[in-house]
Amino acid sequence: MDDDSPQARWERHTEFPLALASLVFLASYAVLVLDHGLPAAALDACRAAMLAAWALFGADYAARWRLSGQGPRFVRRHWLDTMVLVLPLLRPLRIVKVYEAVLRRRGQPSLALQARVIFYAGLSSLLLGFAGALAVYQQERGAPHATMRTFGDAVWWTCATLATVGYGDVAPVTPWGRVIAVGLMGCGLALLGAVTGSFSSWLLQVFSREGEGEEKPPGS
Known part of the structure; x- marks a missing residue:
């Protein structure tokens, strides 16, 4: 049977929005690295998009930590998610x-x-x-x-x-x-x-x- 725990439901509902946020983060980072001719306002917008995506990743991590009920053990058991957050x-x-x-x-x-x-x-x-x-x-x-x-x-x-x-x-x-x-x-x-x-x-x-x-x- 599929896992119907609160954490599993949260992950199913946030999978697509976080995937979009990942693409936004990567695209903004690519612009900052490759395009040096953009005006300062456009570069600031890319940095803001990266920070916003990172904030979503952090909120998702905190929510899954809370829903898991594992306390500090969540970091050890989900070491890959911790690396991805950093x-x-x-x-x-x-x-x-x-x-x-x-x-x-x-x-x-x-x-x-x-x-x-x-x-x-x-x-x-x-x-x-x-x-x-x-x-x-x-x-x-x-x-x-x-x-x-x-x-x-x-x-x-x-x-x-x-x-x-x-x-x-x-x-x-x-x-x-x-x-x-x-x-x-x-x-x-x-x-x-x-x-x-x-x-x-x-x-x-x-x-x-x-x-x-x-x-x-x-x-x-």
Whole structure:
């Protein structure tokens, strides 16, 4: 059965508004990083939009904390949500929670549910990659001996990092750029694990059903 607790109902009702707030936050951050020709009023509007989205994330976190009835244990049990609150650019990582819900689901998860996890993980990878490219480009541009001279270089590096390839032709040289690199490596492994885990689970489910069909005697 679906969870009908107050916290679960709150999360279902706020999922779409928070997704929109995440897009607003990311779009505003992208404008601040990439467009330097905007007037001061437009840049202030972007900063205000980011702060408003962040305030919504904080209100959601506080509401779920209160509805959970767990007290301080909520922070420890929902460490991923805490990370996302501190760094809203990590919100695409919430797909990991969807994958964990699939694993906890009673019975065999359906193909439709597995496909949704794979789709959301792929979409999250794109959003997280874009956010990571923005963050590392903001740190690397103009730095001495930097190899990321354009945003395109940052996107190329981010794709190689999330795919766990790491060509090494472009790499961050600033301390914060390297911190972001370590975070993206971990995020890439987490999202890759969600996709491969869901796909493997679906394959095992298909093979198990085929095996059960072959074992049934004729006419049964």
